[in-house]
Amino acid sequence: MQQYEWDFGAVLAYWPMLLHGLWGTVAISALAILFGIVGGGLVAAMRMSRHVALRTIGTAYIEFYRNTPGIVHFFWVYYALPVITNVKLGPLEAAVVALATQSSAFYAEVLRGGIQSIVRGQWEGATALGMSRADALRRIIVPQAARRMVAPFVERSFEIVKTSSLASTLAYGELLYQGMQIASITYRPLETYSLLALIYFALLYVLSSLAKILEDRLQEA
Amino acid sequence: MSEIAPSTTDAPILRSENLRKSFGPIEVLKGIDLDVKRGDRIAIIGGSGSGKSTLLRCLNFMELPTGGKVFLEGERIGTVRTARDGSQSVTYSERELMSVRRRVGMVFQQFNLFPHMSSIENVMEGLVTVMRRPKSEARARAAHELERVGLSDKLDVYPGRLSGGQQQRVAIARALAMDPEVLLFDEPTSSLDPELVGEVLRTILTLAEDGRTMLLVTHELGFAYRFATHVIYLYDGVVHETGTGEQIFRNPQKEKTRAFIARSSEFSL
Ligand SMILES: Nc1ncnc2c1ncn2[C@@H]1O[C@H](COP(=O)(O)OP(=O)(O)OP(=O)(O)O)[C@@H](O)[C@H]1O
Ligand SMILES: [Mg+2]
Numbered sequence: 415m416q417q418y419e420w421d422f423g424a425v426l427a428y429w430p431m432l433l434h435g436l437w438g439t440v441a442i443s444a445l446a447i448l449f450g451i452v453g454g455g456l457v458a459a460m461r462m463s464r465h466v467a468l469r470t471i472g473t474a475y476i477e478f479y480r481n482t483p484g485i486v487h488f489f490w491v492y493y494a495l496p497v498i499t500n501v502k503l504g505p506l507e508a509a510v511v512a513l514a515t516q517s518s519a520f521y522a523e524v525l526r527g528g529i530q531s532i533v534r535g536q537w538e539g540a541t542a543l544g545m546s547r548a549d550a551l552r553r554i555i556v557p558q559a560a561r562r563m564v565a566p567f568v569e570r571s572f573e574i575v576k577t578s579s580l581a582s583t584l585a586y587g588e589l590l591y592q593g594m595q596i597a598s599i600t601y602r603p604l605e606t607y608s609l610l611a612l613i614y615f616a617l618l619y620v621l622s623s624l625a626k627i628l629e630d631r632l633q634e635a
Numbered sequence: 636m637s638e639i640a641p642s643t644t645d646a647p648i649l650r651s652e653n654l655r656k657s658f659g660p661i662e663v664l665k666g667i668d669l670d671v672k673r674g675d676r677i678a679i680i681g682g683s684g685s686g687k688s689t690l691l692r693c694l695n696f697m698e699l700p701t702g703g704k705v706f707l708e709g710e711r712i713g714t715v716r717t718a719r720d721g722s723q724s725v726t727y728s729e730r731e732l733m734s735v736r737r738r739v740g741m742v743f744q745q746f747n748l749f750p751h752m753s754s755i756e757n758v759m760e761g762l763v764t765v766m767r768r769p770k771s772e773a774r775a776r777a778a779h780e781l782e783r784v785g786l787s788d789k790l791d792v793y794p795g796r797l798s799g800g801q802q803q804r805v806a807i808a809r810a811l812a813m814d815p816e817v818l819l820f821d822e823p824t825s826s827l828d829p830e831l832v833g834e835v836l837r838t839i840l841t842l843a844e845d846g847r848t849m850l851l852v853t854h855e856l857g858f859a860y861r862f863a864t865h866v867i868y869l870y871d872g873v874v875h876e877t878g879t880g881e882q883i884f885r886n887p888q889k890e891k892t893r894a895f896i897a898r899s900s901e902f903s904l
Contacts, residue, residue: 535745539743543737546729553764
């Protein structure tokens with residue numbers, strides 16, 4: 415077998431493209447996480463509502479996203495949505511909408527899990543003082559649940575960063591898409607995709623270190 | 636309680652008429668009449684599952700009664716709606732329930748302190764969040780209540796670092812800070828090691844000296860005897876017998892009461 419000659423130099427020459435891709439990945443992920451948290455709060459509130467109708471909607475939403483593949487959401491938002499609504503989203507917007515709606519479902523479950531892990535006695539202690547449900551949540555339940563939610567929350571966010579690579583299928587210039595371009599220009603897929611894996615790894619490693627700091631902070635409080 | 640000479644003369648603070656509570660098909664409270672006057676101390680005794688906790692929880696509406704009426708300071712809790720077919724139902728607004736729970740305090744068997752807050756923060760919480768008092772005022776009040784239960788040296792300690800008896804005294808201080816008109820205790824010493832029971836019971840007795848109106852569910856019959864102006868023996872969701880401590884413990888009229896008291900004090904010294 416012929417010895418393969420590694421040549422990262424040829425790939426690294428295209429570093430501005432990679433940087434552009436990294437920025438694309440960060441942009442999609444950050445927006446999806448942000449909107450996902452807001453949406454997740456709403457879905458969790460529905461899921462735990464006292465009204466059956468809201469609860470049903472919340473549950474259906476979560477089940478829908480749990481049981482359909484992510485790439486279908488991307489294609490649906492990008493190709494199908496314009497057909498029925500006349501709204502034509504760009505690749506970035508479409509990717510963010512697809513990812514954020516999907517992550518809302520997953521964040522909702524993280525929130526609900528955290529809140530329900532707080533024992534009933536805490537609700538009783540709070541309501542026996544005359545607290546409203548909202549105050550009990552805000553002052554008693556959520557502060558205790560927050561600690562338990564950090565780990566699953568970080569896990570979900572990692573999932574989002576990784577899933578953002580699906581935006582490449584919409585020809586959006588995030589990391590994977592840029593990598594595909596570089597690989598086809600340089601004919602060096604081995605170096606290109608190895609490098610991509612390294613960049614994703616570094617990105618998530620930085621994120622997990624930040625999460626660790628946050629977790630320690632919450633533990634002290 | 637109407638057949639007993641009242642310890643005080645004014646109108647009842649808390650009153651229930653034919654109070655009922657079902658969980659699904661199971662009726663747990665089967666029509667309880669209760670008359671609590673200012674300064675009354677009522678001990679509720681009875682076997683496991685007789686509905687003692689459910690009764691207390693219905694009186695501060697942690698559970699919604701499924702029948703009957705509850706009056707606080709003469710005012711009926713809940714709004715009666717008459718349907719077109721003439722049937723009546725009672726609805727409760729969240730706001731009204733919040734106000735009732737603030738006025739009828741509760742101390743739990745499991746304390747239910749907030750573990751992410753220090754003792755003084757636990758006691759301040761209701762004052763700040765519910766009563767909207769300024770923090771400095773709440774802090775002073777909370778320190779005072781903790782002093783009253785003998786915990787001035789534990790203000791900044793978190794519940795996890797306190798003994799069970801100390802935790803329960805913080806819980807009592809937390810309830811007292813709201814200045815409740817009636818204070819409910821649901822087996823406040825049942826989850827404590829025996830050597831810690833005394834400090835909590837002594838704290839409750841000091842409240843009695845202050846003239847607090849209290850209802851207490853307990854298995855400590857000796858304490859109930861010392862504490863109570865009235866005793867209620869609950870059996871199968873009804874008030875089976877009621878009277879003064881002297882009457883119920885020394886001279887019970889009904890067979891089941893007598894048997895229960897004999898059973899419960901079998902091994903007392
Ligand atoms: N939330 C609930 N749902 C269904 N059944 C309940 C509920 N709460 C209480 N019960 C039932 O109601 C009955 C009375 O319960 P309750 O807790 O009032 O008894 P208790 O007199 O306080 O007993 P114990 O001495 O064991 O504390 C029991 O049979 C219990 O199983
Ligand atoms: Mg009980």
